[in-house]
Amino acid sequence: xxxxxxxxxxxxxxxxxxxxxxxxxxxxxxxxxxxxxxxxxxxxxxxxxxxxxxxxxxxxxxxxxxxxxxxxxxxxxxxxxxxxxxxxxxxxxxxxxxxxxxxxxxxxxxxxxxxxxxxxxxxxxxxxxxxxxxxxxxxxxxxxxxxxxxxxxxxxxxxxxxxxxxxxxxxxxxxxxxxxxxxxxxxxxxxxxxxxxxxxxxxxxxxxxxxxxxxxxxxxxxxxxxxxxxxxxxxxxxxxxxxxxxxxxxxxxxxxxxxxxxxxxxxxxxxxxxxxxxxxxxxxxxxxxxxxxxxxxxxxxxxxxxxxxxxxxxxxxxxxxxxxxxxxxxxxxxxxxxxxxxxxxxxxxxxxxxxxxxxxxxxxxxxxxxxxxxxxxxxxxxxxxxxxxxxxxxxxxxxxxxxxxxxxxxxxxxxxxxxxxxxxxxxxxxxxxxxxxxxxxxxxxxxxxxxxxxxxxxxxxxxxxxxxxxxxxxxxxxxxxxxxxxxxxxxxxxxxxxxxxxxxxxxxxxxxxx
Ligand SMILES: Cc1cc2nc3c(=O)[nH]c(=O)nc-3n(C[C@H](O)[C@H](O)[C@H](O)COP(=O)(O)OP(=O)(O)OC[C@H]3O[C@@H](n4cnc5c(N)ncnc54)[C@H](O)[C@@H]3O)c2cc1C
Ligand code: FES
Numbered sequence: 001x002x003x004x005x006x007x008x009x010x011x012x013x014x015x016x017x018x019x020x021x022x023x024x025x026x027x028x029x030x031x032x033x034x035x036x037x038x039x040x041x042x043x044x045x046x047x048x049x050x051x052x053x054x055x056x057x058x059x060x061x062x063x064x065x066x067x068x069x070x071x072x073x074x075x076x077x078x079x080x081x082x083x084x085x086x087x088x089x090x091x092x093x094x095x096x097x098x099x100x101x102x103x104x105x106x107x108x109x110x111x112x113x114x115x116x117x118x119x120x121x122x123x124x125x126x127x128x129x130x131x132x133x134x135x136x137x138x139x140x141x142x143x144x145x146x147x148x149x150x151x152x153x154x155x156x157x158x159x160x161x162x163x164x165x166x167x168x169x170x171x172x173x174x175x176x177x178x179x180x181x182x183x184x185x186x187x188x189x190x191x192x193x194x195x196x197x198x199x200x201x202x203x204x205x206x207x208x209x210x211x212x213x214x215x216x217x218x219x220x221x222x223x224x225x226x227x228x229x230x231x232x233x234x235x236x237x238x239x240x241x242x243x244x245x246x247x248x249x250x251x252x253x254x255x256x257x258x259x260x261x262x263x264x265x266x267x268x269x270x271x272x273x274x275x276x277x278x279x280x281x282x283x284x285x286x287x288x289x290x291x292x293x294x295x296x297x298x299x300x301x302x303x304x305x306x307x308x309x310x311x312x313x314x315x316x317x318x319x320x321x322x323x324x325x326x327x328x329x330x331x332x333x334x335x336x337x338x339x340x341x342x343x344x345x346x347x348x349x350x351x352x353x354x355x356x357x358x359x360x361x362x363x364x365x366x367x368x369x370x371x372x373x374x375x376x377x378x379x380x381x382x383x384x385x386x387x388x389x390x391x392x393x394x395x396x397x398x399x400x401x402x403x404x405x406x407x408x409x410x411x412x413x414x415x416x417x418x419x420x421x422x423x424x425x426x427x428x429x430x431x432x433x434x435x436x437x438x439x440x441x442x443x444x445x446x447x448x449x450x451x452x453x454x455x456x457x458x459x460x461x462x463x464x465x466x467x468x469x470x471x472x473x474x475x476x477x478x479x480x481x482x483x484x485x486x487x488x489x490x491x492x493x494x495x496x497x498x499x500x501x502x503x504x505x506x507x508x509x510x511x512x513x514x
Pocket of ligand 2: 049050051052053054068069070071072073086087
């Protein structure tokens with residue numbers, strides 16, 4: 001609907017046009033505004049998500065929260081606060097008045113400063129890792145009114161950035177470099193966050209509470225968050241020089257790929273994982289010929305199942321990508337890439353997306369409990385009190401699946417950073433968000449809610465061909481995860497249902513046992 005066709009909330013709207021527990025969109029002056037109702041309470045908030053501008057009217061109201069359909073950011077309808085990542089900034093709010101059955105939206109409210117008094121005040125907080133979890137944690141510490149010293153140490157030479165974009169719009173040439181930082185340099189100065197870039201922490205001494213930098217300096221901490229993420233698995237490719245092989249984890253990696261892509265005609269991608277396929281799609285957008293080589297049977301099969309995997313293979317093929325499934329790269333001689341089946345392909349360079357390993361070396365060296373990830377409890381605290389871990393490195397007790405899990409999702413990492421920060425301040429908040437991730441290839445986006453390591457039933461509803469379907473993954477009759485294409489609202493509804501079922505039985509018996 002055009003902005004001018006929308007109801008003008010300033011002149012008022014009958015109460016009965018606003019569904020209880022729902023919302024309608026209208027305008028206030030030049031701004032698109034959502035009006036929502038909960039019984040006798042009315043809320044007016046901005047219609048655009050502060051993450052990537054998602055249309056909140058297509059989202060879901062859950063209690064006092066409004067959730068974005070694109071990547072599940074969650075806003076407080078009363079204050080506009082971005083309660084849960086990936087949005088970090090609030091949406092605007094307006095004062096609402098009801099007079100004799102008509103609701104009027106009045107003046108915009110001053111954004112309530114999201115400062116709240118913290119319950120515990122460590123003398124200083126050190127965050128090792130300047131990625132999704134690290135930035136979200138630093139942001140939350142300040143939001144909650146913590147005024148002690150906050151230091152973020154990152155081995156990366158760039159300030160925290162939007163990693164998921166590196167294989168998507170940025171690589172495809174559709175997003176400028178200015179979009180990539182998560183925060184402007186002012187943010188760190190104004191919030192007094194000491195961001196130390198391009199420095200690697202070599203070790204941690206938990207007893208005297210010190211981190212040791214490579215090169216010798218030390219930094220003391222009172223509370224510590226480890227958020228060191230994951231590193232790409234690097235493989236030896238006989239005959240290939242380092243400059244021919246590209247991995248993608250950092251902004252610098254993506255810039256290097258973009259530089260090579262300027263003149264490339266044909267590229268070989270090893271791995272049909274999310275990264276491999278997103279890189280394939282982005283390079284095709286640049287009109288580069290792409291060959292994907294993978295030992296698997298069907299791309300993405302182990303996460304999204306056979307049907308969605310085949311759908312993505314067909315989608316890629318329809319855009320000109322050639323697949324070599326069941327094969328590996330065995331050798332590179334100059335521009336010639338040899339596959340295990342004997343085929344030889346010409347390539348300007350190779351991109352490798354063959355998985356990642358959690359960066360747990362620091363935690364191991366510090367003596368923390370590590371078991372295929374840094375083991376944390378439901379409060380994201382490691383085996384050492386006062387030391388927290390979040391993001392790709394953390395293995396936590398997921399109350400939804402009833403398992404200790406470690407996963408590599410952007411939104412999970414950010415939300416864990418936020419919860420860890422609150423727990424550093426003494427909130428004792430369980431991390432119980434339902435895991436969520438998305439991928440986007442050739443403008444087709446899959447949203448995945450829940451976590452199914454294995455399943456014995458995958459039921460498809462709707463049509464993959466029409467890009468309008470959901471696939472429900474069940475184990476022993478219990479729904480563990482749902483993947484949707486073109487059904488963002490349904491994905492949010494599943495999230496809300498999974499949360500509600502957790503409220504009914506907060507401790508999963510499997511976790512109690514294990
Ligand atoms: C190209 C790409 C695309 C992706 N797309 C998606 C997507 O579409 N959807 C999705 O859900 N997920 C996606 N992911 C996964 C997502 O980005 C990760 O799950 C997320 O970044 C994990 O956050 P993190 O904070 O744990 O680690 P990271 O974001 O990796 O940050 C780790 C930080 O720790 C620093 N560090 C590591 N060791 C040290 C040390 N010893 N000393 C100092 N600093 C250190 C690193 O430099 C880095 O700053 C993508 C990942 C990549 C690489
Ligand atoms: S655009 Fe709203 S969560 Fe991403």
